[in-house]
Amino acid sequence: MSLLQRLSFNQMTADPWTLEQVVRNCSSSGISYIGVWRHKLEGGAAEAAAMIRSEGLTVSSLCRGGWFSAPTAAERRRHIEDNRRAIEEAALLGAPVLVIVSGPANGQTLSDARATVMDGLMEVLPDAEKAGIVLGVEPLHPMYAAERSVVVTLQQANDIVDQLESPAAGVIVDAFHVWWDPDVMAQIERARGKIVGFHVSDWSVPLPGILMGRSMMGDGVIELRKLRLAVDAAGYTGPIEVEIFNDEIWKNADSGLLEFTQQRFIQHV
Amino acid sequence: MSLLQRLSFNQMTADPWTLEQVVRNCSSSGISYIGVWRHKLEGGAAEAAAMIRSEGLTVSSLCRGGWFSAPTAAERRRHIEDNRRAIEEAALLGAPVLVIVSGPANGQTLSDARATVMDGLMEVLPDAEKAGIVLGVEPLHPMYAAERSVVVTLQQANDIVDQLESPAAGVIVDAFHVWWDPDVMAQIERARGKIVGFHVSDWSVPLPGILMGRSMMGDGVIELRKLRLAVDAAGYTGPIEVEIFNDEIWKNADSGLLEFTQQRFIQHV
Numbered sequence: 001m002s003l004l005q006r007l008s009f010n011q012m013t014a015d016p017w018t019l020e021q022v023v024r025n026c027s028s029s030g031i032s033y034i035g036v037w038r039h040k041l042e043g044g045a046a047e048a049a050a051m052i053r054s055e056g057l058t059v060s061s062l063c064r065g066g067w068f069s070a071p072t073a074a075e076r077r078r079h080i081e082d083n084r085r086a087i088e089e090a091a092l093l094g095a096p097v098l099v100i101v102s103g104p105a106n107g108q109t110l111s112d113a114r115a116t117v118m119d120g121l122m123e124v125l126p127d128a129e130k131a132g133i134v135l136g137v138e139p140l141h142p143m144y145a146a147e148r149s150v151v152v153t154l155q156q157a158n159d160i161v162d163q164l165e166s167p168a169a170g171v172i173v174d175a176f177h178v179w180w181d182p183d184v185m186a187q188i189e190r191a192r193g194k195i196v197g198f199h200v201s202d203w204s205v206p207l208p209g210i211l212m213g214r215s216m217m218g219d220g221v222i223e224l225r226k227l228r229l230a231v232d233a234a235g236y237t238g239p240i241e242v243e244i245f246n247d248e249i250w251k252n253a254d255s256g257l258l259e260f261t262q263q264r265f266i267q268h269v
Numbered sequence: 270m271s272l273l274q275r276l277s278f279n280q281m282t283a284d285p286w287t288l289e290q291v292v293r294n295c296s297s298s299g300i301s302y303i304g305v306w307r308h309k310l311e312g313g314a315a316e317a318a319a320m321i322r323s324e325g326l327t328v329s330s331l332c333r334g335g336w337f338s339a340p341t342a343a344e345r346r347r348h349i350e351d352n353r354r355a356i357e358e359a360a361l362l363g364a365p366v367l368v369i370v371s372g373p374a375n376g377q378t379l380s381d382a383r384a385t386v387m388d389g390l391m392e393v394l395p396d397a398e399k400a401g402i403v404l405g406v407e408p409l410h411p412m413y414a415a416e417r418s419v420v421v422t423l424q425q426a427n428d429i430v431d432q433l434e435s436p437a438a439g440v441i442v443d444a445f446h447v448w449w450d451p452d453v454m455a456q457i458e459r460a461r462g463k464i465v466g467f468h469v470s471d472w473s474v475p476l477p478g479i480l481m482g483r484s485m486m487g488d489g490v491i492e493l494r495k496l497r498l499a500v501d502a503a504g505y506t507g508p509i510e511v512e513i514f515n516d517e518i519w520k521n522a523d524s525g526l527l528e529f530t531q532q533r534f535i536q537h538v
Contacts, residue, residue, distance in 0.1 A: 110492065183424075
């Protein structure tokens with residue numbers, strides 16, 4: 001498979017488009033994979049799956065499960081149930097991977113929250129195994145520790161996946177989240193055989209914002225090629241998701257966006 | 270020394286005040302230490318030192334040296350010279366510690382920039398040793414990796430200080446920069462005998478911004494007490510700097526700020 005064929009267009013890169021628009025535009029641009037978000041599944045996962053399949057596309061991952069930490073047992077229980085639904089949706093979509101964003105401390109201490117994440121993963125792991133879905137533990141950049149994810153390094157994700165010890169548990173390497181880490185190359189190598197996703201975008205200077213901080217590949221300082229070669233060398237040959245939350249890209253998302261994304265992907269990834 | 274006596278007021282917490290105002294206000298509030306920034310040394314370090322001493326205050330640290338990485342040898346040379354001046358200024362001020370902010374990649378690759386930081390530290394270390402100044406290597410939060418510091422974890426700072434192997438090299442633990450790190454408690458313990466500063470502020474949700482993101486202790490999610498006890502347990506008994514860059518605090522910096530800072534310090538640190 002050529003590098004370009006590995007490109008998966010995560011639908012959040014073109015947030016203003018409906019899922020159907022994303023799918024049709026990808027299809028006519030020769031993009032074979034898309035990354036899907038649950039809140040975009042208008043009309044349910046089964047219908048979306050049929051529509052995606054009819055256009056010849058494959059879902060690389062469904063985002064997201066996780067968000068396990070909560071101050072009360074009842075709330076944690078609801079989160080577990082929601083993860084079970086997410087696993088079912090991933091199965092319906094034919095997505096091999098459910099992206100796990102662990103969630104913030106959410107009123108707990110960091111270490112309690114981290115323990116809750118581990119408990120939550122252990123609880124839903126059998127469901128993932130039965131469904132043939134891999135839980136892709138994605139460390140988020142430490143600047144999201146307070147609001148989105150107490151899992152913040154690839155080392156931590158590797159530790160979790162080692163403990164889960166199951167074919168249904170892997171790690172996702174998102175360049176935006178891990179590029180700064182002095183240990184990233186060693187941890188990518190350590191993740192050999194456990195990498196179930198590679199996501200790309202860029203870190204521009206100055207950063208446009210915290211939650212909307214990502215840029216198109218080539219517009220920032222991340223050594224994307226180096227990271228991609230490391231992920232390749234660790235044996236990952238699957239789709240590479242372009243996932244960019246960026247107000248300017250969203251405002252200007254037109255028919256040229258996919259071609260531009262493909263160009264930048266080839267040049268920088 | 271009581272906890273409150275360890276409070277050092279970093280002058281950037283009240284940016285609108287002149288150095289003399291900070292010193293006088295600290296003096297009348299019973300604060301014994303201040304953290305000084307080089308760009309605030311109006312009239313030179315010797316005069317500032319005399320003024321600070323006449324008010325009975327002690328400088329806990331001078332900020333900052335470092336910023337070693339640069340694409341050209343000539344620019345790196347200028348940075349080295351600037352670090353030598355910073356060491357001299359620290360000596361004039363009686364500051365035991367020069368805070369080292371390593372600088373961003375600045376056009377180099379991350380690994381080249383990190384090597385440049387090590388080279389720079391090795392080059393100025395003899396000057397620090399002669400002057401009796403400790404270079405305090407401060408890891409910055411990974412969200413500053415692109416703009417301010419390629420040194421982003423306490424593990425990395427510990428590795429650097431281990432390599433420098435000198436009484437003139439230590440680490441600074443800034444709660445805002447390291448709180449998210451799953452390895453922080455182990456790295457604080459590892460830094461035993463090498464901790465030369467502890468800085469506090471808070472991480473509020475949502476974060477007000479990237480460069481101006483800090484908040485008053487108690488307004489955020491950092492487990493400050495836990496970190497302070499860990500730093501204490503690792504043998505650090507020196508001043509604890511309150512260093513907050515926050516537009517609201519700057520706008521409203523009046524005579525009540527120091528008392529408020531002291532209250533929050535006692536409650537949360």
